[in-house]
Amino acid sequence: MSDRPASPGFQHAELEWDENGVPQSRQYGDVYFSRASGMDETRHVFLEPNALAQRFAALAPGRSLVIGETGFGTGLNFLCAWQLFERSAPADARLHFISVEKHPLTRDDLSRALSLWPELARHAEALVSQYVAVHPGFQHFTLDGGRVTLTLLVGDATECLARLDARVDAWFLDGFAPAKNPQMWQPPLFAELARLSGPETTLATFTSAGVVRRALVEAGFAMRRVPGFGTKWEMLSGRFVGPSSHRPAPWYARPSPHQGARKALVIGAGLAGCASAASLAARGWQVTLLERHAAVAAEGSGNPQGVLYLKLSAHGTALSRLIVSGFGYTRRLLERLTRGQEWDDCGVLQLAFDEKERARQAKLVSAFPGLLQPLDRSQAEALSGLGLPCGGLFYPSAGWVHPPALARQLANHPNIELLTHGEALQLQRHGESWQARAGERLLAEAPVVVLAGAADVARFEQSAWMPLKRIRGQITRLPVTEQSTALRTVLCAEGYVAPAWQGEHTLGASFDFQQTGLEPSEAEHRSNLEMLAAISPDLHQRLELDARPLASLEGRVAFRCTSPDYLPIIGPLADAGRFAEAYAVLSKDARQVPDQPCPWHEGLFVNTAHGSRGLITAPLSGELLAAWIDGDPLPLPRDLAEACHPNRFLLRRLIRS
Numbered sequence: 001m002s003d004r005p006a007s008p009g010f011q012h013a014e015l016e017w018d019e020n021g022v023p024q025s026r027q028y029g030d031v032y033f034s035r036a037s038g039m040d041e042t043r044h045v046f047l048e049p050n051a052l053a054q055r056f057a058a059l060a061p062g063r064s065l066v067i068g069e070t071g072f073g074t075g076l077n078f079l080c081a082w083q084l085f086e087r088s089a090p091a092d093a094r095l096h097f098i099s100v101e102k103h104p105l106t107r108d109d110l111s112r113a114l115s116l117w118p119e120l121a122r123h124a125e126a127l128v129s130q131y132v133a134v135h136p137g138f139q140h141f142t143l144d145g146g147r148v149t150l151t152l153l154v155g156d157a158t159e160c161l162a163r164l165d166a167r168v169d170a171w172f173l174d175g176f177a178p179a180k181n182p183q184m185w186q187p188p189l190f191a192e193l194a195r196l197s198g199p200e201t202t203l204a205t206f207t208s209a210g211v212v213r214r215a216l217v218e219a220g221f222a223m224r225r226v227p228g229f230g231t232k233w234e235m236l237s238g239r240f241v242g243p244s245s246h247r248p249a250p251w252y253a254r255p256s257p258h259q260g261a262r263k264a265l266v267i268g269a270g271l272a273g274c275a276s277a278a279s280l281a282a283r284g285w286q287v288t289l290l291e292r293h294a295a296v297a298a299e300g301s302g303n304p305q306g307v308l309y310l311k312l313s314a315h316g317t318a319l320s321r322l323i324v325s326g327f328g329y330t331r332r333l334l335e336r337l338t339r340g341q342e343w344d345d346c347g348v349l350q351l352a353f354d355e356k357e358r359a360r361q362a363k364l365v366s367a368f369p370g371l372l373q374p375l376d377r378s379q380a381e382a383l384s385g386l387g388l389p390c391g392g393l394f395y396p397s398a399g400w401v402h403p404p405a406l407a408r409q410l411a412n413h414p415n416i417e418l419l420t421h422g423e424a425l426q427l428q429r430h431g432e433s434w435q436a437r438a439g440e441r442l443l444a445e446a447p448v449v450v451l452a453g454a455a456d457v458a459r460f461e462q463s464a465w466m467p468l469k470r471i472r473g474q475i476t477r478l479p480v481t482e483q484s485t486a487l488r489t490v491l492c493a494e495g496y497v498a499p500a501w502q503g504e505h506t507l508g509a510s511f512d513f514q515q516t517g518l519e520p521s522e523a524e525h526r527s528n529l530e531m532l533a534a535i536s537p538d539l540h541q542r543l544e545l546d547a548r549p550l551a552s553l554e555g556r557v558a559f560r561c562t563s564p565d566y567l568p569i570i571g572p573l574a575d576a577g578r579f580a581e582a583y584a585v586l587s588k589d590a591r592q593v594p595d596q597p598c599p600w601h602e603g604l605f606v607n608t609a610h611g612s613r614g615l616i617t618a619p620l621s622g623e624l625l626a627a628w629i630d631g632d633p634l635p636l637p638r639d640l641a642e643a644c645h646p647n648r649f650l651l652r653r654l655i656r657s
Helices: 038-047 052-057 076-088 107-114 118-130 157-162 187-195 210-219 271-282 318-334 355-367 377-384 403-411 454-459 522-535 537-542 576-582 611-630 638-643 647-656
Strands: 015-017 023-025 064-070 094-101 137-143 148-154 168-173 197-205 221-227 234-240 263-267 286-290 348-351 373-375 392-395 416-419 426-430 433-438 441-446 448-451 469-479 490-492 504-508 554-562 569-574 600-608
Touching: 015 107, 023 107, 038 076, 038 197, 052 064, 052 076, 052 168, 064 076, 064 157, 076 094, 076 107, 076 118, 076 148, 094 157, 107 118, 118 137, 137 318, 137 611, 148 157, 157 187, 168 187, 187 197, 187 210, 187 221, 197 221, 210 221, 210 234, 263 271, 263 433, 263 441, 271 286, 271 403, 271 416, 271 448, 271 600, 271 611, 286 441, 318 403, 318 611, 318 638, 348 377, 355 373, 355 392, 373 377, 377 392, 403 611, 433 448, 454 469, 454 554, 454 600, 469 522, 504 522, 522 537, 522 554, 554 611, 569 576, 569 611, 569 647, 576 647, 600 611
Parallel strands: 064 094, 064 168, 094 148, 168 197, 263 286, 263 448, 286 416, 348 490, 448 600
Antiparallel strands: 015 023, 137 148, 197 234, 221 234, 348 392, 373 392, 426 433, 433 441, 469 504, 469 554, 569 600
């Protein structure tokens, strides 16, 4: 992936609207749904042949049904399935809808299209309100309090599904007609449908084309022609009867799903811990959130203003893809906070402060269309409200957030119990449960435990092998002046400065690998002010800093936690000693794939090492972790989930030995 552009050929759908307000695609010259009745068409073509009403009603407590779709379009099929699920399924069941779309509608076009169905207004409003920051790759939506999940894969259908890790129960084979979009209706796509299917998987599609039917049969589906909708004589319906070919390497295979009481303990209530607790609670788990301080977000997640800072690569690196998906998910979460008080989508301006940065930014413009805008110096000054030394890249949907507010929102769930002033020092297996202890004192116990305490994850015997690094960071809190209120957007270069909030600007943050103290230092205040002078001499002057002694400045110190490859560490924990024994052959031949189950620590998971990107990666990490635990479809491409998996370091250690 590293040599490919991040977003090849991406563009939104281009629509034409007829006299009745029905959209048609300019790219494909085809309609999105029947002009007679789109909802009736969805019921006849997809809902009824897949027997969804009966299957929803039969779902066991805490279980989910997974629907896969090719061609999200206006989202009509999704909303109809959601409406039927709401009417038919038990209250504690869940729906996971996965859909692919090469040319997603803009938010305005989506809202206009869905306004055609007043009976879906409540569901449409919920979708449209979350339909922000939709960019190429995997986009994850949490709806109806977590009872309904939408994973929207933006890009080529075959390529996106090839990266998906899921077991799909029912397929909606939609999209524009084979005659209009022949490149999609090809055997490689049907092979991916088969890979993601199991013995009970069903499939339905509006087309009855012989070439489609024969290719589906070849892929392993038993297909039959049934009456079509409206003027269409026939359509296809069937089920998967072929063998499943999905088999990841054993060290990345999922642990056996937890079968006992759905109770979990999360140790550490920063953003990663609160996100982990929230995602499990939304799936019906009873979660104990253990925090050593008096409240959530008291350490690295506790700064007054955190920036949604997208440091991207023009190539499809793992980190860039994670950032784009994570940014979208965080932005959707922020829509539930109070704009202007707890967060502000004022945008982020990343300055082109030297020639190397200018060259890097030039490559990003074509790689991420719609996500950023190049600005020259005069444009950047007009947008920011200040004099600047250069132009740069503007991220219009980014901004700043008060991280504790986001953490409190995530932890505010009836299934979450927050226990404060409890610092876990040991973790012991006791029968079917893990016990978090402080010496002789039992703090909490549960059959499933998530370690989310940043670098302190490595204090436990089971996770002591993890290669975690602590980096000290100090922010400087600058009192606002009448002149400094002109700053209207976040400015970033080597550091960042945010617009005024509650009478202050947040400036930072330093990087120090050596110091371990928590007291702010004058040296780092001085370094931060020098950084500000480089970002905007104009703002430095407006803040009247030359007349302010360093000793009068206030700040805050916290520690980032990072991994050697700067990707977070999210997933199940293996027993390091037994792992080395089970896969010892890899030290002699890294190409071997021993048929040996991974020796997991049963019920033990980790979520840490989010570094300075926690606002972007931590919220989505909760969904990834819950998917590993519950056996849900992964919200990220399989290779990206593996790139964040704890076992990557155990593998590297073996291979390099």
